[in-house]
Amino acid sequence: MNGAPETHEGRRILILGGTGEASALARALAGRPDLSVRLSLAGRTAAPKVEPVPTRIGGFGGAAGLAHYLLAEGLTRLVDATHPFAAAISGNAARAAAQAGVPLLAIRRPAWDRVPGDLWTEVGSMAEAAAALGPVPRRVFLTIGRQEAGAFAAAPHHAYLARTVEPLREVLTVPRLATIEARGPFDAEAETALMRASGIEILVAKNSGGAATYGKIAAARRLGIPVVMVRRPAKPDVPSVADIAGALRWLDGDAHAVPSTVRAV
Numbered sequence: 001m002n003g004a005p006e007t008h009e010g011r012r013i014l015i016l017g018g019t020g021e022a023s024a025l026a027r028a029l030a031g032r033p034d035l036s037v038r039l040s041l042a043g044r045t046a047a048p049k050v051e052p053v054p055t056r057i058g059g060f061g062g063a064a065g066l067a068h069y070l071l072a073e074g075l076t077r078l079v080d081a082t083h084p085f086a087a088a089i090s091g092n093a094a095r096a097a098a099q100a101g102v103p104l105l106a107i108r109r110p111a112w113d114r115v116p117g118d119l120w121t122e123v124g125s126m127a128e129a130a131a132a133l134g135p136v137p138r139r140v141f142l143t144i145g146r147q148e149a150g151a152f153a154a155a156p157h158h159a160y161l162a163r164t165v166e167p168l169r170e171v172l173t174v175p176r177l178a179t180i181e182a183r184g185p186f187d188a189e190a191e192t193a194l195m196r197a198s199g200i201e202i203l204v205a206k207n208s209g210g211a212a213t214y215g216k217i218a219a220a221r222r223l224g225i226p227v228v229m230v231r232r233p234a235k236p237d238v239p240s241v242a243d244i245a246g247a248l249r250w251l252d253g254d255a256h257a258v259p260s261t262v263r264a265v
Contacts, residue, residue, distance in 0.1 A: 011034065011035050011036070011076050011077060011251070012035075012036045012073070012074055012075045012076045012077070013029070013035060013036065013037045013038070013075070013076070013077045013078075013079065013251065014038055014039075014040060014069075014070065014073075014075045014077070014078050014079070015037065015038070015039045015040065015053075015079045015081055016040050016078070016079065016080050016081060016082050016089060016093055017039045017040060017041050017051075017081055017082065018041055018042055018081075018082055018083055018086070019081055019082060019083055019107075020210065020212055021081045021107045021109065021243070021244055021247075022039065022079075022081035022082070022107075023049065023051060024244050025079065025081060025107070025244050025247055025248075026039050026051045026052060026053045027051075027052055028244060028248060029053065029251070030051075030052035030053050031052070035251075037053045037054075038053060038054045038055065038056065039051050039053050039054070039055045039056070040055070040056050040057075040060075041055060041056070041057050042057075042058070042059060042082075042086075042089065060092070060096075062092055063091070063092040063093075063095035063096045063099065064096070064099070065096075066092055066093065066096035067095070067096040067097075067099035067100040070096060070097070070100040070102045071100050075102060076102065076103075077102065077103055077104075077105070077251060078093060078096075078097050078102050078103070078104045078105075079104075079105050079106075079107065079247060079251075080093040080094075080104060080105070080106040080107065080238075081106075081107045081247075083208070084108070084109065084111070084206075084207075084208050084209060084232050084235075085206055085208070085232060085233060087233035087234065087235060090106065090235045090236055091235075091236055093106075093236075094236035094238050097238075104238055104239065105238075105239050105240065105241065105247060105250050105251075106235070106236075106238050106239070106240035106241075107240065107241060107242075107243070107244070107246075107247050108235070108240045108241070108242060109208075109209040109210045109242060109243070110209050110242055111207045111209045111232060112207055112208075112209055112214065112217060112229075115221070117221045118217070118220075118221050118227065119220070119221075119224070119225070119226040119227060120226075120227045120228075120229045121226065121227070121228050121229065122207075122229045122230075122231055123228060123229070123230055123231065124230070124231050125151075125230070126144065126148045126151035126152070126230065127151050127154065128230075129144070129151070129152075129204050129228045129230050130151050130152045130154045130155045131154075131155070132228045133152075133155050133158055133202060133204075133228065135157075137157045137158055137159065138158050138159070138201040138202050139158070139159045139161070139198065139199050139200050139201045139202075140152075140158045140159065140160050140161070140200070140201070140202050140203075140204060141161050141163070141195060141198070141200040141202070141203045141204070141216070142160050142161065142162040142163070142172075142204050143162075143163050143203065143204065143205050143206075143213070143216055144204055144205065144206050144230065145164060145165070145206070146164040146165070146166050146167075146168055146171055147171075149162060149164070149168060149171050149172040150171050150172055152172055152174065152204075153172055153173055153174060155174075156174045156175060158174070158176070159176035159177075159178075160172070160174060160176065160177045160178070161178045161179075161180065161198050161200065162177065162178070162179050162180070163179070163180040163181075163182055164179070164180075164181060165181065165182070165183050166181070167179075167181060178198075184212040184213050185211065185212035185213065185215070186212070186213060186215045186216060187215045188214075188215040188218035188219050188222070189215075190215065191215040191216045191218070191219035192218075192219040192222055192223060194219075195216075195219050195220070195223060195225065196223065200223075200225060201225065202225060202226050202227070202228065203216060203217075203220045203225055203226070203227045203228070204227075204228045204230070205217065205227060205228070205229055205230070206229075206230045206232075207229050207230060207231055207232055
């Protein structure tokens, strides 16, 4: 199958979002008369930020559903600007783009690198992260989001401070749990104060990259607090760029000429 023919004056773009990069790209493209832009959100956040482009909420029904949507709506470009840990969505995007014949670009922000003073234990899953906390009870700052927090029920002897965008509710049931509902960015000074006041002894984080949530990593380094760092899942090997500037160049140019190409991590 082949996607709709594209002209420079009639590019129809779908952004798979849920990240700061997706929002920034939507803002950069909003109002351009030569483009028709829409943003798709998975619907996991009850009150997503209002964006300046038409926005749809909810899934597509897997790769086949997304391919059907691309063809039915005459879309000519697909941008995967989802979270670095949204492996299933990225996999569906790659398969759907191939099925529909629609050019795909992924925005893949660089992962954080360990620097002198960081005390990281890197693990490959949330189950491994829970095990890495060890047998001795500790005060844990859990910053891995709501969906996967349940893995830490396997380590109920720790005291948890869990920060999520959405209410944690019954996802994590442990005897000692405090919660914070907040949306970043979080700066290093505020994170240092929070971790010190809460008596945090170890931090659990995803290697999401970017500046918005790096403050907790800097704060842990400053306080000498160890970090259990969850590595990113594998993503499809598709054309990708590190930032919005690269995506804008691709959208304004030949879909087959990918600037500043990086590959999946």
